[in-house]
Amino acid sequence: MTNTDLGVRIVSPHLGELSKLRQPLTRGERAVLDLFARKLDPEWEIYVQPHLNGLRPDLVLLNPNVGIGVFEVKDWDLSAMSYWNERDRANKAILRANHDGRAFDVWPNPVLQLRRYKEEIHQLYCPRLNERSGFAVITAGLIFPFAERDRVKALMTPHQSREEAENYPQYSPISGQEAIAGDRLEEIFPESRRRSSRYMNAAHADDLRGWLTEPDFSACQRRPLEMDARQRSLADTRTESGYRRIKGPAGSGKSLVLAARAAKLAAAGKSVLIATYNITLWHYLRDLVARASDGPGWSDRITTLNFHEWCRRTCYEAGEIWSSEYSELFRGVPEKPDDPQLRKQWREMWQAKVDRILNLDVPDLASRAVGEQGVTRYDAIFVDEGQDYRLPWWNALRGALRDGGECILVADATQDVYGTANAWTDNVMEGAGFSGGWVELKTSYRLPGDAMDMARAFASEFLPQDSVDLPRPEQGSLALHPCTLRWVQRDPGATATASCVEEVLLMLKRTGRDGLANADICILTDDQIVGAEVVHLLQEKHIRAVTTFDARGVESKRNKMGFWMGDARVKATTLHSFKGWESRLLVVHISRAFTDEARALIYAGLTRLKRSVEGSHLTVVCTAPELAGFGRRWPEQG
Numbered sequence: 340m341t342n343t344d345l346g347v348r349i350v351s352p353h354l355g356e357l358s359k360l361r362q363p364l365t366r367g368e369r370a371v372l373d374l375f376a377r378k379l380d381p382e383w384e385i386y387v388q389p390h391l392n393g394l395r396p397d398l399v400l401l402n403p404n405v406g407i408g409v410f411e412v413k414d415w416d417l418s419a420m421s422y423w424n425e426r427d428r429a430n431k432a433i434l435r436a437n438h439d440g441r442a443f444d445v446w447p448n449p450v451l452q453l454r455r456y457k458e459e460i461h462q463l464y465c466p467r468l469n470e471r472s473g474f475a476v477i478t479a480g481l482i483f484p485f486a487e488r489d490r491v492k493a494l495m496t497p498h499q500s501r502e503e504a505e506n507y508p509q510y511s512p513i514s515g516q517e518a519i520a521g522d523r524l525e526e527i528f529p530e531s532r533r534r535s536s537r538y539m540n541a542a543h544a545d546d547l548r549g550w551l552t553e554p555d556f557s558a559c560q561r562r563p564l565e566m567d568a569r570q571r572s573l574a575d576t577r578t579e580s581g582y583r584r585i586k587g588p589a590g591s592g593k594s595l596v597l598a599a600r601a602a603k604l605a606a607a608g609k610s611v612l613i614a615t616y617n618i619t620l621w622h623y624l625r626d627l628v629a630r631a632s633d634g635p636g637w638s639d640r641i642t643t644l645n646f647h648e649w650c651r652r653t654c655y656e657a658g659e660i661w662s663s664e665y666s667e668l669f670r671g672v673p674e675k676p677d678d679p680q681l682r683k684q685w686r687e688m689w690q691a692k693v694d695r696i697l698n699l700d701v702p703d704l705a706s707r708a709v710g711e712q713g714v715t716r717y718d719a720i721f722v723d724e725g726q727d728y729r730l731p732w733w734n735a736l737r738g739a740l741r742d743g744g745e746c747i748l749v750a751d752a753t754q755d756v757y758g759t760a761n762a763w764t765d766n767v768m769e770g771a772g773f774s775g776g777w778v779e780l781k782t783s784y785r786l787p788g789d790a791m792d793m794a795r796a797f798a799s800e801f802l803p804q805d806s807v808d809l810p811r812p813e814q815g816s817l818a819l820h821p822c823t824l825r826w827v828q829r830d831p832g833a834t835a836t837a838s839c840v841e842e843v844l845l846m847l848k849r850t851g852r853d854g855l856a857n858a859d860i861c862i863l864t865d866d867q868i869v870g871a872e873v874v875h876l877l878q879e880k881h882i883r884a885v886t887t888f889d890a891r892g893v894e895s896k897r898n899k900m901g902f903w904m905g906d907a908r909v910k911a912t913t914l915h916s917f918k919g920w921e922s923r924l925l926v927v928h929i930s931r932a933f934t935d936e937a938r939a940l941i942y943a944g945l946t947r948l949k950r951s952v953e954g955s956h957l958t959v960v961c962t963a964p965e966l967a968g969f970g971r972r973w974p975e976q977g
Contacts, residue, residue, distance in 0.1 A: 548851025590785025
């Protein structure tokens with residue numbers, strides 16, 4: 340992350356990447372960043388909108404020999420909108436503002452924001468800082484680039500503590516437009532003059548960097564899709580019939596082809612439906628489409644839905660009769676209870692009925708409703724992870740295709756986690772719009788060489804050989820992508836929760852270098868209860884996680900909708916919900932391996948590791964005795 344414009348200074352993200360941030364810098368933030376870049380000593384590292392465990396301050400500065408600076412930049416024009424302070428019943432100052440004649444509390448209050456940043460950096464992200472004097476290395480500054488300092492001070496000082504305003508004002512500076520215009524760095528950041536501090540050292544800087552470094556996924560979002568000639572040809576062309584089916588192993592670029600084709604059609608004004616099985620895959624595919632697109636217009640022409648949500652929408656678009664029939668399918672089915680014992684009883688009584696409704700009744704209803712006049716039609720319909728679909732589902736979707744439209748199905752039978760892939764025989768698919776054989780992508784561009792070897796060994800040993808489609812390495816790439824592979828085998832029946840948390844903490848020690856961030860860490864499990872417990876224990880250690888689990892220890896639709904890799908927190912979800920995704924830092928928990936579907940799910944988890952020339956890391960925590968021998972072949976044992 341060395342910025343060539345600044346010699347040895349570390350800037351994350353690079354200055355050349357800032358125009359591509361998902362949340363663009365404001366004019367004031369850019370002015371402050373420019374001043375810091377020009378005036379600070381090169382030893383000061385600059386982090387722009389760092390994730391910081393979900394806090395996202397505007398700027399953080401770090402010098403291993405001197406200290407830490409965290410800054411909020413406010414582009415407020417105090418002349419354009421009125422701000423003032425009031426007192427509440429406890430005689431505390433409340434910051435108020437007036438907009439269009441309506442008064443409201445300003446929240447988050449920037450002074451309180453900065454205090455929270457400072458306290459969490461001291462207490463959580465630099466835990467080895469001295470308990471009392473450690474605050475002396477953290478500056479929390481407030482900058483108003485377009486307001487006079489005296490007006491800013493009058494507005495903000497009432498919210499500061501006595502220590503911040505009077506005793507140690509150099510650690511809580513408030514500056515205005517005069518300092519920015521005059522390049523007065525010492526006023527904006529008084530501690531920038533310091534050359535060393537006995538309370539700060541390289542170990543404290545190492546503790547913090549993992550929280551500041553930009554996650555790999557966020558950095559990738561600014562890069563165009565990289566595709567080989569074969570993938571690009573598929574993305575740029577269509578078959579004569581408009582129907583194409585593509586298969587290939589994990590990491591072979593199936594989703595990339597689908598996303599690039601969707602972007603190309605959207606750019607030509609076509610409407611596209613991308614249908615998934617997992618809700619969580621929505622975000623990933625939309626991010627790929629965004630990387631493949633030249634501008635923002637694509638989002639108006641591409642709809643991304645999981646299959647069952649498409650069924651529900653179709654029935655409601657078809658009219659009241661169809662929507663009522665849809666609701667009637669679920670009449671009498673109670674909600675899953677919170678209590679684990681009652682939930683077990685619910686599964687025994689209702690799970691088979693719900694499965695029949697979702698797998699048969701709902702798709703059948705949608706396939707009949709799709710012919711109604713009010714149902715949305717698309718110029719193209721694409722299905723990712725097609726091995727998870729059933730043939731009637733595919734035929735129901737085809738009913739929403741306009742005449743002369745285009746359909747693409749991509750699949751990997753090796754990841755047959757629901758036992759549905761065997762239904763996709765060539766004879767059956769001849770009646771599904773396809774002609775000719777599968778288009779095959781054989782080279783995996785995701786997995787590092789050592790991880791690919793272990794995934795191939797697992798598939799050869801544990802998966803049905805008639806469905807195995809093993810990934811092939813890219814020629815000449817095996818030695819370019821180092822990885823750490825670690826296996827932790829626990830006794831059957833032992834709780835794996837503590838081991839998973841321990842491995843996450845070990846992962847935290849790998850971050851802050853090699854382009855790795857704490858937000859890159861993903862915990863994947865085949866046991867939802869274990870997953871929820873891991874999230875709870877991490878929260879007790881003040882490590883926030885974005886998760887698909889709710890308080891009951893089950894996956895919720897609402898949480899799945901909010902799960903995406905660009906989130907600033909550690910990730911925790913099931914192996915099912917992570918299908919199609921990838922990361923450089925994985926902790927995979929396995930509790931069972933006694934069915935073909937369970938073993939296919941394990942294979943899917945082992946193939947989620949993303950390669951990098953800077954290295955990647957995969958740890959498996961396993962309580963399935965069937966895999967103990969396989970685990971002993973891994974390079975590192977836990």
